[in-house]
Amino acid sequence: xxxxxRLQRHGKKGKPFYWIVAADARAKRDGxxxxxxxxxxxxxxxxxxxxxxxxxxEWLQNGAQPTDTAKNILSYKGAMLKNHLVxxxxxxxxxxxxxxxxxxxxxxxxxxxxxxxxxGLSAAQADAxxxxxxxxxxxxxxxxxxxxxxxxxxxxxxxxxxxxTAE
Numbered sequence: 001x002x003x004x005x006r007l008q009r010h011g012k013k014g015k016p017f018y019w020i021v022a023a024d025a026r027a028k029r030d031g032x033x034x035x036x037x038x039x040x041x042x043x044x045x046x047x048x049x050x051x052x053x054x055x056x057x058e059w060l061q062n063g064a065q066p067t068d069t070a071k072n073i074l075s076y077k078g079a080m081l082k083n084h085l086v087x088x089x090x091x092x093x094x095x096x097x098x099x100x101x102x103x104x105x106x107x108x109x110x111x112x113x114x115x116x117x118x119x120g121l122s123a124a125q126a127d128a129x130x131x132x133x134x135x136x137x138x139x140x141x142x143x144x145x146x147x148x149x150x151x152x153x154x155x156x157x158x159x160x161x162x163x164x165t166a167e
């Protein structure tokens with residue numbers, strides 16, 4: 001039986017939400033699966049991925065083949081790197097401590113990149129909000145300026161009308 005690590009779609013129309021599962025290659029996309037490994041939510045920016053790395057590595061070690069999208073997700077979260085390091089430990093190229101140190105360093109670097117992206121996104125949102133506020137303020141000021149001459153003309157007309165009636 002060949003096993004695939006793939007995405008199983010959930011959620012409503014237009015709002016996908018995926019489970020990352022290990023399933024028999026012959027099973028339907030949303031059908032029976034062997035084990036749920038994690039979740040993937042592409043509706044938020046950056047995409048929310050919750051993955052049990054140890055379970056994913058276990059399935060990869062047992063011969064499960066990830067689909068292209070699942071492979072990208074596993075690489076993003078570090079499961080493919082950990083699988084590679086476990087292979088190095090098995091061959092004797094690395095010790096467990098060295099592999100753990102490399103993986104921890106990679107996780108810290110990845111976390112720094114993700115936080116930098118989130119800060120950039122929040123700064124961009126704040127900048128866009130400030131620009132929209134400035135544009136709205138300019139439009140409101142233009143409306144006020146356009147309304148002033150009309151008010152002044154009405155006041156002048158009332159004054160002339162009062163003078164004419166007083167005579």
